[in-house]
Amino acid sequence: xxxxxxxxxxxxxxxxxxxxxxxxxxxxxxxxxxxxxxxxxxxxxxxxxxxxxxxxxxxxxxxxxxxxxxxxxxxxxxxxxxxxxxxxxxxxxxxxxxxxxxxxxxxxxxxxxxxxxxxxxxxxxxxxxxxxxxxxxxxxxxxxxxxxxxxxxxxxxxxxxxxxxxxxxxxxxxxxxxxxxxxxxxxxxxxxxxxxxxxxxxxxxxxxxxxxxxxxxxxxxxxxxxxxxxxxxxxxxxxxxxxxxxxxxxxxxxxxxxxxxxxxxxxxxxxxxxxxxxxxxxxxxxxxxxxxxxxxxxxxxxxxxxxxxxxxxxxxxxxxxxxxxxxxxxxxxxxxxxxxxxxxxxxxxxxxxxxxxxxxxxxxxxxxxxxxxxxxxxxxxxxxxxxxxxxxxxxxxxxx
Numbered sequence: 001x002x003x004x005x006x007x008x009x010x011x012x013x014x015x016x017x018x019x020x021x022x023x024x025x026x027x028x029x030x031x032x033x034x035x036x037x038x039x040x041x042x043x044x045x046x047x048x049x050x051x052x053x054x055x056x057x058x059x060x061x062x063x064x065x066x067x068x069x070x071x072x073x074x075x076x077x078x079x080x081x082x083x084x085x086x087x088x089x090x091x092x093x094x095x096x097x098x099x100x101x102x103x104x105x106x107x108x109x110x111x112x113x114x115x116x117x118x119x120x121x122x123x124x125x126x127x128x129x130x131x132x133x134x135x136x137x138x139x140x141x142x143x144x145x146x147x148x149x150x151x152x153x154x155x156x157x158x159x160x161x162x163x164x165x166x167x168x169x170x171x172x173x174x175x176x177x178x179x180x181x182x183x184x185x186x187x188x189x190x191x192x193x194x195x196x197x198x199x200x201x202x203x204x205x206x207x208x209x210x211x212x213x214x215x216x217x218x219x220x221x222x223x224x225x226x227x228x229x230x231x232x233x234x235x236x237x238x239x240x241x242x243x244x245x246x247x248x249x250x251x252x253x254x255x256x257x258x259x260x261x262x263x264x265x266x267x268x269x270x271x272x273x274x275x276x277x278x279x280x281x282x283x284x285x286x287x288x289x290x291x292x293x294x295x296x297x298x299x300x301x302x303x304x305x306x307x308x309x310x311x312x313x314x315x316x317x318x319x320x321x322x323x324x325x326x327x328x329x330x331x332x333x334x335x336x337x338x339x340x341x342x343x344x345x346x347x348x349x350x351x352x353x354x355x356x357x358x359x360x361x362x363x364x365x366x367x368x369x370x371x372x373x374x375x376x377x378x379x380x381x382x383x384x385x386x387x388x389x390x391x392x393x394x395x396x397x398x399x400x
Contacts, residue, residue, distance in 0.1 A: 097216025
């Protein structure tokens with residue numbers, strides 16, 4: 001931080017101050033400093049002499065060694081993200097959220113190990129478990145996201161990791177994370193959470209007992225749909241394993257992309273508030289529409305996950321889903337194609353609203369709702385305009 005490393009600073013203040021260490025933002029020889037850490041691009045690092053080169057070693061961290069290990073721009077982003085999670089030992093950066101998930105699983109699992117993976121997990125993570133991890137001899141069991149403390153019944157002597165995602169990014173089940181992490185600690189099992197939906201602003205994962213928290217920075221942290229990156233933030237006990245694996249896997253990120261992520265991070269607090277407010281306005285409107293079967297949003301009082309969400313989360317983001325009552329897939333297509341303010345595209349968390357059809361995969365518990373599912377990422381537009389656009393789309397469902 002630029003002037004204070006006080007742990008008692010509020011979260012919005014930490015977002016503004018994080019990663020702005022004097023050694024990363026200025027040089028005494030230049031007579032001052034700049035607001036934002038400059039973009040340091042480098043592959044080769046030059047040393048004064050051989051003794052200096054040999055003194056660095058492969059364990060060098062947050063000091064110039066080789067471009068793959070980062071520059072002050074990279075360290076500034078990692079430092080700012082670490083500051084968002086009380087009790088975090090450090091943060092590692094990856095080219096995407098998928099890369100962060102995969103690298104974390106590889107770092108914490110070995111042949112013969114057993115992984116408990118939430119059944120609502122992001123599809124690329126499921127594919128990694130069923131593909132590469134299975135080839136490497138790791139067994140994966142998918143569990144009901146609503147299982148809670150009874151996850152203890154699924155733990156075996158080979159279980160080394162429980163992976164959580166809450167809410168699920170397609171069906172938005174809210175997991176009882178404190179109950180699951182208590183069981184995991186008692187049984188000596190690590191926990192890893194995909195916290196992209198909430199970010200630490202709405203859900204401080206480590207404070208709820210999680211060992212490793214992942215974010216796709218591509219989403220809300222970046223906030224502008226123009227850069228991709230992922231992060232892992234971990235406790236002191238787990239951090240060295242993640243760092244060692246990241247170095248061995250050659251994980252590296254662009255300083256230019258880090259600068260974009262730092263830009264987004266500074267305004268994350270105000271953007272998340274607007275995403276949440278807009279999302280609730282749209283969700284409440286949809287819940288009252290006869291064409292809609294269910295709205296999958298934990299902020300709504302009737303949602304199955306509302307009680308746990310109210311207990312554990314500090315707010316809501318703008319991502320949720322809903323079903324079209326009694327409609328066929330072709331009707332869902334007519335609805336989406338009629339929208340003009342909602343872009344049709346993957347990802348979410350940018351300033352613009354997006355829509356995609358959702359077809360979730362389930363193996364632990366079958367999805368019993370036959371109605372087609374739609375996922376909305378609510379952006380920063382005026383909600384009255386978004387609602388008018390959705391009303392137009394609903395009207396197109398019955399058009400000849």
